[in-house]
Amino acid sequence: MGRLNKQLDPRQTGYEAEKLEGDLRKRIIGQDEGIQQIINIYQTFLSGMTSPGRPIGNFLFLGPTGSGKTRLVEATAESLLGDNRAVIKIDCAEFQHSHEIAKLIGSPPGYLGHRETHPLLSQEVLNQYHTERIKISFVLFDEIEKASDALWNLLLGILDKATLTLGDNRRVDFSRALIFMTSNLGAAEMSSLLRPNLGFAAGEAERETAAGVVSEKLTDKVSRAGVEAARRKFTPEFMNRIDKTVVFRPLGEGELRKILTIELNMVQQRVFNSANGAPFVFSLTDPAREYLLREGTDVKYGARHLKRAIERNLVHPLSNLIATDQVRGGDLIRVDFDDSQTCLTFFKEAEDMPAYAMVQMVDTSIAPPLSTFSASAVVEPPRVINARSSRR
Numbered sequence: 001m002g003r004l005n006k007q008l009d010p011r012q013t014g015y016e017a018e019k020l021e022g023d024l025r026k027r028i029i030g031q032d033e034g035i036q037q038i039i040n041i042y043q044t045f046l047s048g049m050t051s052p053g054r055p056i057g058n059f060l061f062l063g064p065t066g067s068g069k070t071r072l073v074e075a076t077a078e079s080l081l082g083d084n085r086a087v088i089k090i091d092c093a094e095f096q097h098s099h100e101i102a103k104l105i106g107s108p109p110g111y112l113g114h115r116e117t118h119p120l121l122s123q124e125v126l127n128q129y130h131t132e133r134i135k136i137s138f139v140l141f142d143e144i145e146k147a148s149d150a151l152w153n154l155l156l157g158i159l160d161k162a163t164l165t166l167g168d169n170r171r172v173d174f175s176r177a178l179i180f181m182t183s184n185l186g187a188a189e190m191s192s193l194l195r196p197n198l199g200f201a202a203g204e205a206e207r208e209t210a211a212g213v214v215s216e217k218l219t220d221k222v223s224r225a226g227v228e229a230a231r232r233k234f235t236p237e238f239m240n241r242i243d244k245t246v247v248f249r250p251l252g253e254g255e256l257r258k259i260l261t262i263e264l265n266m267v268q269q270r271v272f273n274s275a276n277g278a279p280f281v282f283s284l285t286d287p288a289r290e291y292l293l294r295e296g297t298d299v300k301y302g303a304r305h306l307k308r309a310i311e312r313n314l315v316h317p318l319s320n321l322i323a324t325d326q327v328r329g330g331d332l333i334r335v336d337f338d339d340s341q342t343c344l345t346f347f348k349e350a351e352d353m354p355a356y357a358m359v360q361m362v363d364t365s366i367a368p369p370l371s372t373f374s375a376s377a378v379v380e381p382p383r384v385i386n387a388r389s390s391r392r
Ligand SMILES: Nc1ncnc2c1ncn2[C@@H]1O[C@H](COP(=O)(O)OP(=O)(O)OP(=O)(O)O)[C@@H](O)[C@H]1O
Pocket: 027, 028, 029, 030, 031, 063, 064, 065, 066, 067, 068, 069, 070, 071, 072, 183, 184, 251, 259, 262, 302, 303, 304, 307
């Protein structure tokens, strides 16, 4: 055994953590800190270094509405468990009264309805999405500032000892759970910073977002407003149990532009997955994209506003075109922008395209897992979509 003096690099991550990071960066725009914190905790878990008797990790996510808090949790579940719905969501606003806690933990034996209540947080529920390879549960407590004291006490127990005692005294083990808590605390302060409508401060946010960025200075202000609001509301004993508090950045036009590409991909996946079994491909011209972006940019509502603009201007018209048989399986549709009528316009550019050619036209790496249609189309030999001819 010779003596060595080789410098090691603790910043390197293993293959699995790297894969998760790559997946998250493709799906989540502009929230690098949130992504980094998840990677750190996941790497610690993979190395077996998680503190014994505690959940794998717990996070408090603050920040403006529509900035990706819930999406980051879903995207992590999507990458690790292959399903973005593999998240157990507890909407704390539904448990504001102490008696409603029975829905979560079941009522004690002997109580009326004891047999009928299936606790929302049993071990079976927690483990239901585990896969052969990955045994991690995702639990998301939304709007925790609305939780009742009873729920609060449950939460403290879970964060501290990774256990929850059900109404009938069974114990639920949370040591393989990632716990996420979100809160809109400070939202009012944040939005007044983002959209000041009175006084000399007016225009700061507008000017910055017009340039496509929300500056570091403004982001810092928003971040501080979030953390201060959380400190005012939550007890030190709760804040002490949080592994990481992340304040999500407000999304500027630059970020929304990237999210637009992701969301358009999602719509294309929806077409592949359903569209009455008659998949087609659409592509947007630059003016059409710019129009959606203009319609969908609102710093205050983040990406939610953009998604609404896509539904209204693209999904609804496409649905009408499908329902009236103007768009059929195998079509290639060009979506353009009409300046004089300020709306999107739709043109059929090709028809009877084979499935494999359609899949090749779409970037499937940033969309949800491939649908049965697209997955089989990639591996199967070329064949012509016959949805159209069968209808004739
Ligand atoms: N940073 C982001 N990157 C990619 N997509 C995003 C991002 N932020 C929001 N989105 C898109 O907008 C949708 C709404 O965002 P999300 O549900 O994560 O908002 P939120 O931050 O949880 O807001 P709220 O506080 O209102 O719950 C997501 O489903 C996703 O499609």
